[in-house]
Amino acid sequence: MTATHIQDDMFTPDVIADPYTYYGRIRDEDPVHWNEKYAMWAVTRYDDLTWLTRHHELFSSAVFKNDPRPPYPDINESDLGLYEYIKNYQADQFIQHDRPEHLEMRRVLHGFFTPRSMEAWRPFVRAAVKDLLDAAEEKGEMDVMRDLATPLPVLVIAEMMGVPPAERQYIRHLAEKLLYIGRGEYDRMKPLAEGMRGMVDYVSPLVDERIVNPGDDFISVLANGEKKGIFTRHEVLVNTSLLLLAGHETTINLICNGALSFLRHQDQWELLKQDPAGLAKPATEECLRYDSPVKSIQRIAAQDVEMRGKVLRKDDRIRWFISSANRDPVAFPDPEKFDITRHPNQHVAFGSGVHHCLGATLARVEGQEVFKALAERFPRLQAEAADLEYQPSITFRSLKSLPVTWH
Amino acid sequence: MCESIATRTFRLNENRQSEAFDPGGDSLETILEAAENCPVSAIFVEDAETGERLFP
Numbered sequence: 001m002t003a004t005h006i007q008d009d010m011f012t013p014d015v016i017a018d019p020y021t022y023y024g025r026i027r028d029e030d031p032v033h034w035n036e037k038y039a040m041w042a043v044t045r046y047d048d049l050t051w052l053t054r055h056h057e058l059f060s061s062a063v064f065k066n067d068p069r070p071p072y073p074d075i076n077e078s079d080l081g082l083y084e085y086i087k088n089y090q091a092d093q094f095i096q097h098d099r100p101e102h103l104e105m106r107r108v109l110h111g112f113f114t115p116r117s118m119e120a121w122r123p124f125v126r127a128a129v130k131d132l133l134d135a136a137e138e139k140g141e142m143d144v145m146r147d148l149a150t151p152l153p154v155l156v157i158a159e160m161m162g163v164p165p166a167e168r169q170y171i172r173h174l175a176e177k178l179l180y181i182g183r184g185e186y187d188r189m190k191p192l193a194e195g196m197r198g199m200v201d202y203v204s205p206l207v208d209e210r211i212v213n214p215g216d217d218f219i220s221v222l223a224n225g226e227k228k229g230i231f232t233r234h235e236v237l238v239n240t241s242l243l244l245l246a247g248h249e250t251t252i253n254l255i256c257n258g259a260l261s262f263l264r265h266q267d268q269w270e271l272l273k274q275d276p277a278g279l280a281k282p283a284t285e286e287c288l289r290y291d292s293p294v295k296s297i298q299r300i301a302a303q304d305v306e307m308r309g310k311v312l313r314k315d316d317r318i319r320w321f322i323s324s325a326n327r328d329p330v331a332f333p334d335p336e337k338f339d340i341t342r343h344p345n346q347h348v349a350f351g352s353g354v355h356h357c358l359g360a361t362l363a364r365v366e367g368q369e370v371f372k373a374l375a376e377r378f379p380r381l382q383a384e385a386a387d388l389e390y391q392p393s394i395t396f397r398s399l400k401s402l403p404v405t406w407h
Numbered sequence: 408m409c410e411s412i413a414t415r416t417f418r419l420n421e422n423r424q425s426e427a428f429d430p431g432g433d434s435l436e437t438i439l440e441a442a443e444n445c446p447v448s449a450i451f452v453e454d455a456e457t458g459e460r461l462f463p
Contacts, residue, residue, distance in 0.1 A: 051423075054422070054423035054424070055423065099411070103408070103411055103412075106444070107412075107444060110443065110444045111443065114443050114463075115448050115463060116463055352447075353423075353446075354408050354446065355446075356446030356447055357446075358446075360446075360447075361448075
């Protein structure tokens with residue numbers, strides 16, 4: 001470790017705008033770093049990240065259940081009651097479980113999300129992308145965030161949930177509130193709790209109906225888990241909301257961050273345009289690596305464990321940083337280069353180990369179809385604004401907007 | 408994941424990565440379930456005699 005001081009505020013404007021310099025410095029200078037301000041460990045190297053996720057018995061995913069401390073960053077003291085509600089809600093997500101429960105819960109859902117079942121959604125995704133781009137073309141302008149990246153995953157998820165088109169807007173409205181989970185504002189508990197209560201109220205009657213009358217949607221899959229005694233009703237509701245959220249913000253970020261990577265690397269955009277169908281797959285992988293939708297994931301130490309000479313104590317808070325691992329020079333030659341032909345590209349944008357993202361194939365299908373269609377239809381795509389803003393989150397790498405032109 | 412489902416077919420090596428130590432350790436049904444549940448789609452299942460691809 002060098003003598004230079006690492007400032008521990010992860011929400012400063014420069015860290016939010018460019019996490020790569022900040023987390024990259026931690027990766028190089030103090031890879032398992034104790035962050036004083038938030039009293040948590042930052043794990044930043046690729047090898048440490050994969051080691052940690054493969055030793056899931058040492059690093060619990062039941063973060064909300066096992067952490068008695070108040071949330072970080074701080075919240076309004078008057079909202080601590082709301083935080084209790086939010087904790088109990090989040091704790092029922094299957095991703096917030098360890099083995100053996102995690103395996104049992106994940107197995108209920110997995111059949112819906114296999115690569116083969118997700119491929120079957122490609123024509124739906126392609127048609128949805130076409131409709132959105134038709135509308136943008138007609139209008140003559142586009143904010144990639146507002147007009148493409150945001151509506152697309154809502155269309156797909158609402159269809160997977162079996163929600164009528166007229167209610168998609170309401171789903172989006174709830175999702176926006178749920179997204180406060182990764183943010184830093186003092187008053188974030190209120191919208192978050194509203195989103196959670198809204199989801200419970202909205203989904204509950206749908207579950208009642210699917211238990212009696214199952215379909216091929218994923219609420220029916222969860223409802224079947226309740227029938228089998230694997231999920232409680234509350235778990236069905238919470239996990240429906242999880243699938244809505246998990247497939248939502250992350251996909252928005254993949255599309256916006258990926259599009260921006262192309263806009264800022266004209267040579268790679270030219271390359272994609274030469275063979276959009278052939279390069280869509282490796283290009284999507286490189287977008288996932290280069291500017292990953294999710295920046296960090298939490299764990300809590302299940303026992304004392306040593307990493308890189310540091311002793312992490314039982315119940316210590318841990319965050320592992322995808323943003324720095326995916327640019328670790330030990331794992332990727334020339335890691336700061338955006339190279340859509342990169343091979344191999346074993347990025348950890350979807351995490352790794354037993355908690356590897358359940359929706360990875362769906363995200364890939366959506367990314368591939370979007371980048372292919374953009375390259376085919378808008379060859380002269382250009383960013384309209386030079387300075388873009390990001391949401392103040394340590395979990396998500398989310399642009400606020402991405403206006404483009406193509407004339 | 409697979410080593411928890413098809414316990415007589417897969418195990419973890421010292422790097423905690425799965426390997427198939429006995430390709431016929433479990434029933435085909437169990438092996439296919441393990442393959443379907445693999446988070447990274449790393450399992451391919453073929454009939455050892457005919458070479459027929461069974462998964463994916």
